[in-house]
Amino acid sequence: MDELFARHHEVFSDEEPLIRLVSAMATGADTVAAEAAIEQGLALSACLPFSPENYALDFDEAEWARASALIEAADSTVALVDHPPSDTAAYEAIGRLVLAQSDILIAVWDGDASRGRGGTTEVVAQAVASHVPVLHVWPDEIHPPQLLWSGLHTDIPDRPSIDGVERVEFSKALPQLLEALCAPPGGNGAESLKVFYSPAPTRRQYSIAWPLLLLAAGTRSLKKTRFSIPTIEEMREYFMPMVRPFKELGVFGKRLNEEVADRFARADMAASYFALRFRSSFVTNFALAAVAVLLALSGLFWPEGKVVLIAAELLVISLIILNTRSARKSDFHQMWIDRRHLAERLRLLAMSSTLGRLELRDVEDGTTHPGWVTWYARATARELELPPGQLDRDYLSRVRDTALHLIDDQIGYHENNAKMMEHTNHRLHKLGDGLFVGTILFCLVFLSTVVLPGKTGYLFGVSLTAVTTFATAFFPVLAAALYGIRMQGDFAATAERSAAIAKRLRKLKSSFARDDLSYNRLVDRLRRLSEIMLSDVHQWQQQYETRPITLPG
Known part of the structure; x- marks a missing residue:
């Protein structure tokens, strides 16, 4: 040792x-x-x-x-x-x-x-x-x-x-x-653990692009749109209803309310931060790609400014490359998934440990040398010891009520997430369709000036040829950018997954309500809760491992 x-x-x-x-x-x-x-x-x-x-x-x-x-x-x-x-x-x-x-x-x-x-x-x-x-x-x-x-x-x-x-x-x-x-994990796992151990930022963290997308899509109102990440203190307060009912249980209760709560808050805040950075990065890329085309086409209306527009376009393309390199180097999607995985493991540990279930030796991915998330979660579990006293009906009732609070919280989250993702996907899809319809209309208007008598060749004093060229080039590009955002964000699949998880959680909640209150039954139900919640993390991981941030194109 x-x-x-x-x-x-x-x-x-x-x-x-x-x-x-x-x-x-x-x-x-x-x-x-x-x-x-x-x-x-x-x-x-x-x-x-x-x-x-x-x-x-x-x-x-x-x-x-x-x-x-x-x-x-x-x-x-x-x-x-x-x-x-x-x-x-x-x-x-x-x-x-x-x-x-x-x-x-x-x-x-x-x-x-x-x-x-x-x-x-x-x-x-x-x-x-x-x-x-x-x-x-x-x-x-x-x-x-x-x-x-x-x-x-x-x-x-x-x-x-x-x-x-x-x-x-x-x-x-x-x-x-x-x-x-x-032994802690080596290689990339050791580096990830070192990064997680580093001091958390003391100032608020912000990210703009993703919240703006939800605002523009009408998914969130301006009042509910938040550009900053919740602080560690806010995450800790959110977590406290899960552990506060057991605060008086000696060393076990103290560590549950201090170490576990603090580590969950840190992991959850970091997961929110990296999720926002990842999502904002790909939204920014597709938006800037559309801006680059917009600048290139603007020369149709400002020929004398062609040099300025080309320079601006070059700057925008450079920003896309830098944003992509930064996102890939920082590995936002893996940082997000790892910290979300850790937050869920600690949240579930807070529940299962109240029944003495630390589950220290579960095997991860067929190996006895786990990744840093599992290693850290196990190390936290070892510190908890046993909940002291008799696990009588009053105590088991307290555990069940806390589990139901967690289930209600997760049902609310997944139902809201399903609606939000479905609404955003629908709006982006409709807007993309509208842009293609607009392209067709501009084509028809232009053709009508060719075949119909009395054509003027101008629209509100601007060359109709230039307007048509701009619209029929930019509208499809903007539609493609929206499609790229939809595919990278995988809104439809995310909505379906959240809806399915909410449905499974509602069934589990019903089982909790119907069950006779017993230790073995609660252990089984909490194990099922763990399976449901961790399956969501694993699905996120599989989804984004195949969708790293790349240059739009």
């Missing part, structure tokens, strides 16, 4: 690394491990399948005295209260909770088949399938500890099994495991 910190000290805290044991405190290996953790000065978290009073029924008096002393010594303790005493479903639920808190599962296991629901074999199988490294300690003390882990495979398998997962002696794999778990 010291060597790892020395290599990557710029991304780690100066505090001592914290190693935490998360245990269900069952008799046998659980209590032995908990005692060893305390002796070694490690942090301890207790996850109980029942309230302490009901859990005590599974122990004899001496065993419970030993376990309850460890529970008292733990830094944090959470208890599920959904199940009656000795219900095997509770052991299964607590096994999944321990797994969701873990980077490594330590399994003292004889290697035999499962003896019942929620047993060691089942938890190990779930860990292996979820790509959680498993330290297999044999109780016979003959076999050396082994590491069972999909990260040892050349190609990461999909949901590996106990029988098929790679195994190696733990001591030999430890350096590779620590590197995979803790």
Whole structure:
């Protein structure tokens, strides 16, 4: 760990690394491990399948005295209260909770088949399938500890099994495991992380072209058009209703309301900024391309100013090139998507962590070395520990209400976004059609002066030939620019996607309302919420990876 910190000290805290044991405190290996953790000065978290009073029924008096002393010594303790005493479903639920808190599962296991629901074999199988490294300690003390882990495979398998997962002696794999778990990403990921760590701007950020487009299309009124980016303070205040209900929950509540809220606000503000810069960049490019043609055609009406117009056109073309190079060099679209992805991961973490679900070892894109967004989100999750206390109906009701607030917020966003994108697409499409109709009308007017008697050749004192040439050249160019904006912005597909997500969220909200209030049900619903919200980010990523900003043409 010291060597790892020395290599990557710029991304780690100066505090001592914290190693935490998360245990269900069952008799046998659980209590032995908990005692060893305390002796070694490690942090301890207790996850109980029942309230302490009901859990005590599974122990004899001496065993419970030993376990309850460890529970008292733990830094944090959470208890599920959904199940009656000795219900095997509770052991299964607590096994999944321990797994969701873990980077490594330590399994003292004889290697035999499962003896019942929620047993060691089942938890190990779930860990292996979820790509959680498993330290297999044999109780016979003959076999050396082994590491069972999909990260040892050349190609990461999909949901590996106990029988098929790679195994190696733990001591030999430890350096590779620590590197995979803790080391920040290298290459472009390291640079992206460094950029995100850099101080946030203290002054307001502005961008003009995209808001002007929405204003011109009638999508937003002048009163609602905003040219500045929301500040970090505004984003933090927006986030607070998700975390404020849990503020009193000790260290967990404090970190949720401070570190997680601050990091979300920073990521969300940056995502808004880069989204606006990306969109304004391509709108600016197509608008300037139309201006360049306008300047070239203006020589028809101002021949003596041809030199000035050519110089102005050259300047406009140079601005297009510079804008394109700047946007590509700054990689606005990737900066936007990465920060939107991070903001959503932190938003969902704020919800799932209230049920103890940190989900630390999910695999991203079939690799054990995640991108910087996942690495940073996992690092944030590790700081949260457990929500202390009993997850009773009052507490679960609070979690459900907060989740419904989030769902309502996202439904409102996606419904509004769908309307806005559809309206903008429709207006731009109609305007483009109108320009082509205008081109046809100018052609017909010009032709009528040729075939009809009494032609004058002038329109309001200006040569009709010049006017027609200007209109029939500029109108199609302007229509093409509008088409380019529509294609680059992908308004129609964005509207459809937002409408579809809003529909899925409404169905999920209905399920929340109909469900009986239970821990397992809430876990499943929040996992579904995560899938829906992250699918939107992945679709944005796929969309804009194929649409980098290029020179219009």
